Amino acid sequence: MNILSSKIGSGMPEAGSDSRNSAESVSPLRDYLRIALRWRWVILGAIVSAVLLSLIITLLMTPKFTATSTIEISRDGDQVTNFQGVQRDVSVADQEFYQTQYGLLRSRSLSERVATELRLVDDPSFFGMFDHDDNGNAFRLTNGRYSAAGRAYRRRMAGEILLRNLSVDPTRLSRLVDIHFTSPSAPFSAKVANAWADNFIKVNLERKVQATSYGRDVLQQQLADYKQKLDDSQRQLVAYASKEQIINLPGTPGENGAAGQERSIVSDDLAALNAALSKATADRIEAEARYRLAGGSGASTEALNNFAINNLRQRRAELAAQYQQMMVQFEPTYPAAVALKSQIDQLDKSISREEARVSQSLESDYQQAKKRERVLQSKVDSLKGSYLDLRRRSIQYNIFQQEVDTNRALYDGLLQRFKEIGVAGGVGVNNISIVDTAQVPDKPSSPRLLLNIAVSLVLGSVLGAALAFGLEQLDETITDPSEVERRLGLPLLGSIPRVEHETPKEALQDRKSDLVEAYLAVQTSLAFTTEHGVPRAIAVTSTRPAEGKSTTALALATTLARGGRKVLLIDGDMRSPSVHQLGGVGHERGLSNFLAGEEDISSLTFEMSDLGIFAMTAGPIPPNAAELLTGSRLSNLLTRLRDTYDHVVIDSPPVMGLADAPLIATRVEGIIYVVESRGIRVNQVKTAISRLEAGNAHIFGGVLTKFDARKVAYGYGYDYGYSYGRSDERAEEA
Structure with a gap:
């Protein structure tokens, strides 16, 4: 018990917290699930928005039809003779040949050839079908027709339009290639797909003929050059033989009929x-x-x-x-x-x-x-x-x-x-042939409602997850009790549920309420903070107002009094007092009177019989509360009160912007720090704690108030003890 109390009392995390943190770091799935449950409405909203947007876009999209023609590309063209072609032969494993063919299928020259053959260059309906917006002179209509001057530019634009709507899909481990063309018109898609395959075959044949013709021209020129060289060399040989009188006889023909050596x-x-x-x-x-x-x-x-x-x-x-x-x-x-x-x-x-x-x-x-x-x-x-x-x-x-x-x-x-x-x-025979011609599609290929909805679900989920993680990173508030220890470094004394439809005082009067159960857990944790059990002089503070510190101070005093102890609740917030409102009295006499020099303590306190405690209001609001707290009067008060009361609980002012809380913290055994769930940024809390620690204040631990377990991570079960056995008791009473 001494070891445990020393650890809690020193403000250090419990030994078990390290193991919990390491377990959480090793298994991040629980953190992801917690984030998903916390921001579930954001994620759900992103998914619903994506689905609705996809549905609207799908309904507004123009239906498009895709026609497909299939061709076969062989590596080598069949030949009647056994002669080799001019072009280099392609080996079996050479994929460069097929990649070249795929690139030729997507070439700009082929697209412009198809556009010219189908007379799309001078067809305004073609450019209107694909919503081509160009206000240049080439697309200016005169009597419903384009001018001839911009035909070259229109041919290039038509080729680009065809290429944007064309896709080439090679069939894996085969020589088959599918040519897909998509347009708002089903007959037009089939016509373009078939024209594309036909023109590719024609271009391939023309390229071979051009290559053969070019090779023949080059060889013819080389033949003339080598014929001249042969004649010159023969004349040179004969002239030298005549000059030197060298007479050679022809050689004897060999077995193959070739002439022998002279x-x-x-x-x-x-x-x-x-x-x-x-x-x-x-x-x-x-x-x-x-x-x-x-x-x-x-x-x-x-x-x-x-x-x-x-x-x-x-x-x-x-x-x-x-x-x-x-x-x-x-x-x-x-x-x-x-x-x-x-x-x-x-x-x-x-x-x-x-x-x-x-x-x-x-x-x-x-x-x-x-x-x-x-x-x-x-x-x-x-x-x-x-x-x-x-x-x-x-x-x-x-x-x-x-x-x-x-x-x-x-x-x-x-x-x-x-x-x-x-x-x-x-x-030579062409090495490209048409396997299947494109048929007029009977149903549109896009938009596909089910596919778009499925994609939108995935994208919406991804977007929602991204938003959830982004909001989680931007959210610096404390959301669940584990963050008190992990992010603030304070031992967790307890988590207090949010009270709805009743005041905290009414909830404290019901001994079976969740609020009472939660503060009893805080009291139990306090029992291990010192060697003598629950500290006799405790101050309750927070970073800023309205975080639940006054409720915590009142609840701790009440639970201690119900344990048969005499407890005094002091309103230490002489700037914005609140205890007198809970007791239904005025604050004309209270703490500020004693700090100002009055000695009669009994006249400054009153009893709250409905809660079984005694209380001291803040008294008249002084011009400067910090000046009253700097002296030794508060220490003298606590010393005298220990003779009469078992425990003294001080409702301290908030830390930020004031010097009151650090001054009070040095006069008591320790501080209970109240943190509002989802209400205060972590950086602000750390700054306030640093101020207290700079004044050598002893912080027993933190209490998370206004905690809603339904909005926290799945599986933690923080609200398990608050309602355990409650339904059974009610059934028995009924």
């Missing part, structure tokens, strides 16, 4: 002579081998294979055989033998002559082969020098030849491309 005559001659030289060398080696092998013995292969020599040798062999047989019988001098021997010798001579002739033939062949080899070698050496000189002279020739080949390749490629463009330009 070759020079010198290289062909060198190759032929080199082949002949190789053969001559081989023949010389062979002849030399036969010659060396034959030697002078006639035993060469040619001699052995010679028919004449072989016949002579056969004849000699036969004669030699006969001679040998004859030598068996006769002497060598035998005439027949001598004759036979002579024939044999003659055959030997013939054989030797034949063999010598064969040997001479081999030598002759060898010498001829050797001479032929030398001649061919000399010619090959001469051609090698000519070939090297030709190679040197052919370097620049090859450079000119490469230039000719390059120019010819470029020219042939451009010529082929030019032919392809000429063919492809006439066989």
Whole structure:
């Protein structure tokens, strides 16, 4: 109890308040609900106003009709031939192509083309249909018609009007595009939507034809340039070949019919002579081998294979055989033998002559082969020098030849491309087609009453919430008891309900009234503010008048007196006294008399028997009440009163603008600070509390008066105890 009383008595918030504040900060939903319930009429008014405004606007709006045509945009146009177009191909994942098409659908040139085709440029009813207000010369009517001078300006305005009422809606994950047009006329909307799709296809075809024509013109110019370059390079090549006497033979055609690489005559001659030289060398080696092998013995292969020599040798062999047989019988001098021997010798001579002739033939062949080899070698050496000189002279020739080949390749490629463009330009198929034509709508697309009301409900709710939060931020008054602790830093002693249809004194006389129950709760809270229970000397003050401080002082004195205690209520407001009115007496004698020097206290008090308390009026109003309070007379009065009364309650003047309340606060044990619910700004209350704290006043806590629980946050239940069991008791009494 000591700990609790010290915390309350020191003017610090209770320990539980921190947990409540942290819980509220963690869960702002309750604050939002409180704000919504507090400003519910503002929110409801904003919603109702928005709905009514939406309803009025919807009823006053001109019905509009929306017609829709659907087209399909393919990435690549179908082609009869396999030729590639001039424009760059678009890959599957390339969305740039479709975004470009969507932009072309919304282009100004297309809108002006549609306006021209439908003859809207010179149609006054068209501009009147869309309420186009332009007082320029272009829209000046002469005999019901526009002048021709402003046709270009009207075309631009008509295109802008069409664009403002057109919307392009691509279907997701498809190549379909919906073209919507909205106007006050259903047939006109359908006509524009269909004309838009048709003209988009025509523009697309014209753009392709223009691109192909432009490409053909550019290629034709390039063909002429490269033809001239090819001719110049060929003339340069021929002139250099004539000057340097470079003669090349055409190459052998390849398998595909293409001409082979050119070759020079010198290289062909060198190759032929080199082949002949190789053969001559081989023949010389062979002849030399036969010659060396034959030697002078006639035993060469040619001699052995010679028919004449072989016949002579056969004849000699036969004669030699006969001679040998004859030598068996006769002497060598035998005439027949001598004759036979002579024939044999003659055959030997013939054989030797034949063999010598064969040997001479081999030598002759060898010498001829050797001479032929030398001649061919000399010619090959001469051609090698000519070939090297030709190679040197052919370097620049090859450079000119490469230039000719390059120019010819470029020219042939451009010529082929030019032919392809000429063919492809006439066989391409448009890549845009109409899927569904626009039909005349049978019902308007706007205004849509239910949708507008739904939107207005949402906007009204948002506007109402914004107004509620704005008013909440601008409202600096205390609205519920939790704000006493959270915003003022004062312990909450209790909340006092608003009294209606009766005076506070009448409500206090009814012991079962909500007012009595509330002040009993305040008295209970006061019991924990000091170690000895309810303070014996208490002052009740507020920031400004009419906040309920006099009622609070009277109620506290009454509830304390009903607890069997002797209580004195002192009217300390000597500037605007009120206690004498509650007691039904005058204020000719009272507090100001004692402060002025009178000592008889009993003559200054009177009894309020209906409430069971004693009271002291403010007395005659002094010229300056603050001067009377600066002395020690008030302290002496309270000291003497403690001997007679258990509790003294002082109805103090308000704090703002006066010095009375701080002076009284320093003479009592503590202050009960009264705050009017929804009646005083927080900054003013904080300023008043700062004045009291500057004078070392002890504030026990705050009391929230004129509190209406029905206007506060949902779920707090501040009025629960005021009516608990009341209906049951009344039922029993009945």
